[in-house]
Amino acid sequence: MTLTATRPETQVAANAQAASGSSFAAGMRVLPKPEREAMYAIYAFCRIVDDIADEQRLPIAEQRVALDAWRGHVRALYDGGDPGPAAMLAGPVARYGLAEADFQAVIDGMRMDLEGLRGPSMATLDLYCDRVASAVGRLSVKIFGMEDAAGQELAHHLGRALQLTNILRDVDEDAEMGRLYLPEELLAEAGVTARDPLAAVADPRVDATCRALAQLAETHYARAGDVLAGRPPGRLAAPRLMTAAYAGVLRNLLRRGWVPPRPRVRVNKAALLWMLVREGLFG
Incomplete structure (x- = not known):
C-alpha cells in the first residue's frame, strides 16, 4: 500500500462510492448535502487508516510508517502546513470546528490494531472503543450540530455500542487476522483458557463471554437511546437510524448465539429502508 497525493474531492467521492452499499450510507443519506459530504470525508479518513492497519501483506514496520505519515498530515492540517491527502478534511474541520485530538485518537x-489485541483487559478494550468509535462519534456530533454535553454523551455511548456490536459480529473474521477483542476478564469468567484467537473462538464456552459483552453493549445502546429520547438540538436522524440498525444486529446475534459454527449476521437492508420510512427520515 502506498500513500499517493489524491485530490481531496476525488478521495471523498471514491469513499462515498465505497460506502454506498453500507448501513453507514443509509444513515448519512438523511443528512443535508453539506453535512453528508463532511461525513463522507470523515468516512474516507477512517477507511484509509483502517486499511493501513488491516493490510497484512505489508511488514508491520511499513504499516507503522504509513500511520505515522497520516499523523503528520493531520498535524500539518492544524498547523497551517501542507496536509497532503488530509486536505480532504480541511473543509469539515473549518466549517464544524472538528478537534485534531479526535483524528489522532482514531490513528x-x-x-492498537496493528500491534495486536489478544484478550485485552476491559479497560484496554474500552480505550480501544473510545479511539476507533467514540472519537468518530465526537467528530460526527459536531457535524450534526449537537450541543456539547449531549453530543459528547451520545458519542461516548453510541460509539461503544456500535464497536462492541462489530466485535461480536466479527469474532471469526478477527480471529483469522490474529485478533481477539473479547476481554480477558470475561474469557476467564467463562472458562475460556486459550488466548490464541482461533482456539479461543472455537471454544463453545466463548458463547458466555460474548453474551456478557453483549449485555454491556445493550447498556450503551440504552444510554444512547436516553440521549436521543431527550431530543437535544441537532440533526438526530442519522444517529437514530444507526442505533436502530445496529441494535437490531445485536438482537440477531443474541438469537443466533456464539457457539461454533456461527453463520454470518448482517444488516438487513430492507429493514433499514423500512426504518427510514417508519421514522420519517427521508428528506
Missing part, C-alpha cells in the same frame, strides 16, 4: 486506535 491511535489503528495502531
Whole structure:
C-alpha cells in the first residue's frame, strides 16, 4: 500500500462510492448535502487508516510508517502546513470546528490494531472503543450540530455500542487476522483458557463471554437511546437510524448465539429502508 497525493474531492467521492452499499450510507443519506459530504470525508479518513492497519501483506514496520505519515498530515492540517491527502478534511474541520485530538485518537486506535489485541483487559478494550468509535462519534456530533454535553454523551455511548456490536459480529473474521477483542476478564469468567484467537473462538464456552459483552453493549445502546429520547438540538436522524440498525444486529446475534459454527449476521437492508420510512427520515 502506498500513500499517493489524491485530490481531496476525488478521495471523498471514491469513499462515498465505497460506502454506498453500507448501513453507514443509509444513515448519512438523511443528512443535508453539506453535512453528508463532511461525513463522507470523515468516512474516507477512517477507511484509509483502517486499511493501513488491516493490510497484512505489508511488514508491520511499513504499516507503522504509513500511520505515522497520516499523523503528520493531520498535524500539518492544524498547523497551517501542507496536509497532503488530509486536505480532504480541511473543509469539515473549518466549517464544524472538528478537534485534531479526535483524528489522532482514531490513528491511535489503528495502531492498537496493528500491534495486536489478544484478550485485552476491559479497560484496554474500552480505550480501544473510545479511539476507533467514540472519537468518530465526537467528530460526527459536531457535524450534526449537537450541543456539547449531549453530543459528547451520545458519542461516548453510541460509539461503544456500535464497536462492541462489530466485535461480536466479527469474532471469526478477527480471529483469522490474529485478533481477539473479547476481554480477558470475561474469557476467564467463562472458562475460556486459550488466548490464541482461533482456539479461543472455537471454544463453545466463548458463547458466555460474548453474551456478557453483549449485555454491556445493550447498556450503551440504552444510554444512547436516553440521549436521543431527550431530543437535544441537532440533526438526530442519522444517529437514530444507526442505533436502530445496529441494535437490531445485536438482537440477531443474541438469537443466533456464539457457539461454533456461527453463520454470518448482517444488516438487513430492507429493514433499514423500512426504518427510514417508519421514522420519517427521508428528506
